[in-house]
Amino acid sequence: MKIFKYLLFLLLIFIIGASIYIATKDGKFQVEKKEMMAAPQEVIFNEVNDFTTWKSWEPWSQEATDMIINYGEKTSGEGASYSWSSEEMGEGEIETTKANPFTNLEQIITFKTPFGESTSDIYWEFQKEGDSTLVTWGMKGEQNFMEKAAFLFQDESLNDMMQPMFTKGLNNLEEVLREKMDTYSVNIAGITQHGGGYYMYVTTASKISQVSERMPKMIDEVDNYMTENNIEQVGNPFVLYNQWNEEAGTAIYSSGFFTPSEVIVPAESSVLTGFMPNQRTLKITLKGDYTNLKEAWDTAYAYIQENGLVADVEAQAFEVYATGPKDNANPAKWITHIYIPLKKETPVK
Numbered sequence: 001m002k003i004f005k006y007l008l009f010l011l012l013i014f015i016i017g018a019s020i021y022i023a024t025k026d027g028k029f030q031v032e033k034k035e036m037m038a039a040p041q042e043v044i045f046n047e048v049n050d051f052t053t054w055k056s057w058e059p060w061s062q063e064a065t066d067m068i069i070n071y072g073e074k075t076s077g078e079g080a081s082y083s084w085s086s087e088e089m090g091e092g093e094i095e096t097t098k099a100n101p102f103t104n105l106e107q108i109i110t111f112k113t114p115f116g117e118s119t120s121d122i123y124w125e126f127q128k129e130g131d132s133t134l135v136t137w138g139m140k141g142e143q144n145f146m147e148k149a150a151f152l153f154q155d156e157s158l159n160d161m162m163q164p165m166f167t168k169g170l171n172n173l174e175e176v177l178r179e180k181m182d183t184y185s186v187n188i189a190g191i192t193q194h195g196g197g198y199y200m201y202v203t204t205a206s207k208i209s210q211v212s213e214r215m216p217k218m219i220d221e222v223d224n225y226m227t228e229n230n231i232e233q234v235g236n237p238f239v240l241y242n243q244w245n246e247e248a249g250t251a252i253y254s255s256g257f258f259t260p261s262e263v264i265v266p267a268e269s270s271v272l273t274g275f276m277p278n279q280r281t282l283k284i285t286l287k288g289d290y291t292n293l294k295e296a297w298d299t300a301y302a303y304i305q306e307n308g309l310v311a312d313v314e315a316q317a318f319e320v321y322a323t324g325p326k327d328n329a330n331p332a333k334w335i336t337h338i339y340i341p342l343k344k345e346t347p348v349k
Helices: 002-024 041-049 051-056 145-151 158-182 208-228 290-306
Strands: 028-037 068-071 081-086 090-100 104-113 116-129 132-142 185-194 197-207 234-245 250-258 272-276 279-287 318-323 335-341
Touching: 028 158, 041 104, 041 116, 041 132, 041 158, 051 068, 051 081, 051 158, 132 158, 185 290, 185 335, 197 208, 197 234, 208 234, 208 250, 250 272, 279 290, 290 335
Parallel strands: none
Antiparallel strands: 028 132, 068 081, 081 090, 090 104, 104 116, 116 132, 185 279, 197 250, 197 272, 234 250, 234 318, 279 335, 318 335
């Protein structure tokens, strides 16, 4: 009997000692993962800010076959939330408490476990670096007594367990973003009569490989000139291809805006005035990144050949940028109209 009491006394001392050890053990934690993504800052922010997109890239629901997700009244921005329940992954909810476009997000996540509810802070940072964005995804908080006790019997720390999941989530996010940004379509709008008109422009010659780099700067030059001189713009910016030599790899092209009427410019002005006639054209629309323009042009000329049309080689084909990088950071949303002048139809006698 005395031995039994002695053993109980030792067990009580062990329990008290273990409890003191667990209680005094630092439960603070911070898990963080950074990844450089080849995507615009705005596009990544918008993806993460919208909870309805999370199921396509966050790693936990992809590993559970029974995940049920319920969204709050808001799904993006401050106050947005969603909750989940799963026998495999447990239950919880997350809410966005601060959203600063397009630089950072702050969120609170609550896990509902057999040890009770546990709340932690989630933070996102989006730092623009050239054409890429450095994405930081982190979680910090403090484990309660039962969570600290449970991890005493784990081979891995909380950080060790979470790091691979954060890595997988960011990799999934980049893959989803790349797929969305790479989406494009080419549509043959058909034969249309383009009204033409007066326009203001600058012209340059360069290698074909330099066109996409120089064109935006040329458009900005004309835009700034017209703004400074209170000259009205009609429609969207365009590029007129004066000469395109595939063999030599060179091009001569003009960039500018249409105007309501002719504008007389000083002799020393680098921005000039031109006139485009009303003409019969084949119109093609590309929705997507400019890297797909070559395919759009090839599709257009194939259509011309297949349908017995004849391109007017004495006229200049042109592109009109209805939607571009200044309107939407996502290349998949850019809209470019291509116009190829056609020779007039010969009347059948």
